[in-house]
Amino acid sequence: MRAEATAVAAPPVALELDLDVFDGPFDLLVTLILKDEIDIWEVRVSRIIAEYVLKLADSGDFDLDATSQFVVLVAALLEMKSRLLLEEEVEEELEDLDPDEAAERLLERLVRYSQFKNAGGALRLRWDAHSARLYRSVPVPPALLRRSAPSGALPAQALQEALAPLLREPPVPDTSHLADLAVSLVKELRRLRLILGDAGQFTFAAVAPDDRLERAVTFFALLELHSGGEAVLRQKRHLGDILVTRVRRPAPVAASAV
């Protein structure tokens, strides 16, 4: 984290997102870097979402495709930002690279990606020119079929097997993990508050559990502490450990003086 935690965020950056244009994080990254000259670390996701919701409310109609594209886009942004917040483990492969090497590696991927993105644009032109063509698709008249397929060439059982999966009732989605998460977030907050109260500060690495999901909960709890003004989060370098420090509340005297 360059500035104080991203949740506080750098000053808002004017960012006009044409949602139809982006297809994924690479696309977004290339565009952000090339056109807007802005840094992903400075993009405020919450602002983008707020703007989009306003835009939706204004336009009055709900375009499912555009909205799902938006969700994908925001998820991509969040993924990019969270990689910067979480520790290196996420991208193990890049762990040992120095930042220059990592940058070169990313550049290679972006350059390669851009070729396909542009090739997709060229395909669109071909599609416009050719996709409307009408080909004849009429079965050959039986009279002209000298030797049609041997009788019983395919097993009828295959038809039954093809339909059977559709006849099976889909399983009820398992939502138990959602409940778990809600409970453990509260618990985790309590635990972190205790550590914070005792020690005054701690690092993410020192308190985070091993399990990925549990780590995420710990991270959420950190953000919660931060947004509640209970703690300040600091990070010396991107992908580095997070230092959590307790915030001393203003003396109660000030409040009663008003």
Add this chain to the structure above:
Amino acid sequence: MHALARRLEALLFISPRPLTSPEMEAACGCTTMEVDDALAVLRVEYAAERHGIALRDVAGGVTFVVADDCSEDVRRFTGAERPDELSPALLETLAVVAYLQPVTRAETAEVRGVSSEWALSSLEERGLVEQQGRAETPGAPILYGTGARFLKLFGLHSVQDLPPLEEFSLQAAEVDAIRARLLANAERRRA
């Protein structure tokens, strides 16, 4: 050839069945006389031995057929044609049509949860699925079913001989039960 003759030629080329004069008039937005004139042009163009295909008048309509003296080559070609492999998507669509026939495109899509336009036309092209009239519902959608070629390919005497689905035997009444069950499951999958 003049423009209307060319448009009629294209229509006759693409149509899987003979076209009647009223159909041609409606499609081209022109009069009986204009269609007759254009047909006359086509008849000259496709007069005997000029082309490998010929215009033929059959039961109330006009259609292109393979010229008689070219049919041997065609048989040599089609005789060698093997039923190509059916992809899982095609097999699933074929199963839906086979068990639920007559069935509309929308119903097929509903049951499978995905658009089935390509799959149905691909099966139709292979002669495994055929149009069997239109439903008496708004929009009169085309009804699809299986035909003789389907039965032969799967070695069946009739669709009653399809392997039964779990507890369903394939009596007419039970087809509705299968349909209801498939639709309910599709609904749940979407939810």
Add this chain to the structure above:
Amino acid sequence: MHALARRLEALLFISPRPLTSPEMEAACGCTTMEVDDALAVLRVEYAAERHGIALRDVAGGVTFVVADDCSEDVRRFTGAERPDELSPALLETLAVVAYLQPVTRAETAEVRGVSSEWALSSLEERGLVEQQGRAETPGAPILYGTGARFLKLFGLHSVQDLPPLEEFSLQAAEVDAIRARLLANAERRRA
């Protein structure tokens, strides 16, 4: 028209898919050169605007299609709609598959930097991408490629006809701009 040209015309009319030269040679029992000559006669006969149908080299073979300027009438008559538009995400995924085939889902995601599961299954459902076996790597992932429908809809004779990927590279100046930007970030990260 001469006899072989007429026989080829009949074959092309009846075949539900483009015919390759070997197929035409086998069906007519003649040589490559004879087929080429007959095709040349047909190409003259079906040159632009002479007929309502035209000859096209597509998807590895030769086939008749409705002439472009007649397709509106035909669509109106058959009710056939143009295939649904492809979103930029689908076109991009299709480009990855077309150029890298056979390619796995993971490789596609790697190139695009985003999970491509939905895009691939959507392309598969439209018949633009098909499964072409499994890779001999751990987990035996499915390999995807493009098929005849892809070639037809994009007017290609084969995937070799796609422009070289290098043509779509970023400009050197753009690459430099991105590099400078990324290195500046790396610098800050080190600080």
